[in-house]
Amino acid sequence: MRFAVLVLAAGASRRMGAQNKLLLALASGQSILRTVLERAVAAQIGPVLLVTGHEAARVAGEAEGLAVQCVHAAEHEEGMAASLRAGIAAVPEDCAGAVVCLGDMPFVSSAVLRELAGRSRRRSILCSRCLKGGQAIRCCGAGRILAR
Template sequence: MSGLAGIVLAAGISSRFGADNKLLADYGGQAMVRGVVEAALAADLEPVIVVTGHEADDVRQALSGLDVDFAHNADFATGQAGSLKTGIAAVPQACTGAMILLADMPAVNVAIINRLVGEFADEACIVVPRHEGKRGNPVILGRGTFAGLEKTSGDRGARNLLAGDNVRMIDIDTDAVLRDFDTPESLQDH
């Protein structure tokens, strides 16, 4: 194993998607969140931790039967940073880092995940996918960078950590690392 945990951020309200929870929307014949979690489980990540928040019971139901750990972010409405901190707090001490996967990016597949895992060097390392010059997701944070997350708030996620010399930008030949689904129209266009 890689020594990396997988953290799937699945707590958001998805307000731009309308009344429905986009993570429960159909993508490839199943709930979008389930496809992301299945890719994480099939990749070189262990354990896979799913951070819930908005409609937590429905998200858990969509993932029934999968071997995942859950961490609940009661303050999910304050933005992604709280969910990121909740997930990081659940990472076992034995893990050298964690890959942060967004539950609304179902086009990120096992091959992409394992390519990024293969680029992870050490606990001080951050691995970021890039497509045509644009930073994408998922991102790997080495354990040595976890403390830097204390300064994050709102929807900023880990962006404040991505400017150091320890960041490895990895070119990926697909826009899957950039594509999320924020509206019902974007989902229809996939």
């Protein structure tokens, strides 16, 4: 069973001032978003859909060379719900559902994404809270019934 990975990256990053936090470099030199995308692709649970909005071209550029499909959330200024609507609408029919990951969460591993997909097969929705370095990390997985 395949699950799409929705990487939500449409927000304006207002709390960071003029900088788009998704494009900031980690200690590795890679951007936060590129790290998230690479982990999503490495999870190998299904297609990776990058939902863009604010600074769409710059954000989409972080997916260059990766097996990632960009989906533009035209109504991204309405908030995360608009990003979710755009991403869920783009989930291919052959996917059982989707795992939702935020573009600013580079410490969510491929293993966590695989585990969410596996657990989502048994439930219609699953939210996971784990700790990484003392900070809470949240991801969700949803079955097809919620995606259509």
